[in-house]
Amino acid sequence: MENLRMIRLPHNVQPNMGTGVYFKSWTGQVSGTPPTGGGGGTQQHSGRVHNVTVQNVNVDQVDLPLHVYQTNGGSSSQTPSTLKFSDLTFEGWTGNTTGNTLVELVCSPAVNCTDIAFNSFNVGTANGSAARFICQNTVDISGLQVAPCNATGQA
Numbered sequence: 001m002e003n004l005r006m007i008r009l010p011h012n013v014q015p016n017m018g019t020g021v022y023f024k025s026w027t028g029q030v031s032g033t034p035p036t037g038g039g040g041g042t043q044q045h046s047g048r049v050h051n052v053t054v055q056n057v058n059v060d061q062v063d064l065p066l067h068v069y070q071t072n073g074g075s076s077s078q079t080p081s082t083l084k085f086s087d088l089t090f091e092g093w094t095g096n097t098t099g100n101t102l103v104e105l106v107c108s109p110a111v112n113c114t115d116i117a118f119n120s121f122n123v124g125t126a127n128g129s130a131a132r133f134i135c136q137n138t139v140d141i142s143g144l145q146v147a148p149c150n151a152t153g154q155a
Contacts, residue, residue: 020059020095022067023049025083025108048084059095065123066090070108080110091119100125100132101153103144107137118143 059065068088070081085107102123107113116138125131131146132153141149 017059017062018064019067020057020062020065021054022064022069023085024067024069025081047082048086049088050084051087053089053091055089056092057090057095059093059097059123061096061098063098064101064104065093065095065097066103066105068105068107068113070106081108082110083108084111085113085116087115088113089117089119090121091117093121093123096124096126098126100129102131102133103149104134104153105136105138105141105149106134109137112137112139114139116141 057065068085070083070085102121102125103118105113105116118141121143133144133147133149134151134153135141135149136151138149147153
């Protein structure tokens with residue numbers, strides 16, 4: 001699928017999962033057929049995931065509540081994905097995790113992930129440990145009040 005817009009994911013409980021909700025794309029490296037140009041297509045015809053709201057999600061004992069991953073099936077040495085994630089909203093999240101990383105946004109350096117908002121994102125960490133929010137190649141992240149969102153997830 002390309003050029004996803006105005007997606008609304010309804011209330012759901014995600015119990016004992018590796019990841020509560022995740023978005024992934026492949027690297028920009030062509031692999032197999034048809035020759036689409038890899039993750040996101042070619043520079044001329046790049047895909048995008050835009051104006052997506054994921055609301056009222058309850059996670060229960062998941063390893064990682066939210067994950068955006070743009071090098072699926074590849075390595076950092078390959079051409080980066082040109083699929084653009086933008087205007088994503090995550091609101092009304094509750095529950096708990098088995099670790100302390102609540103959000104991991106590993107976006108493409110070719111296009112970055114932009115305009116990502118968190119509203120009432122209330123997921124607890126295991127044993128009350130300090131929450132980590134990892135953001136790589138992101139611009140304009142808002143609403144995470146507990147800890148900074150950066151490449152290491154550390155303050």
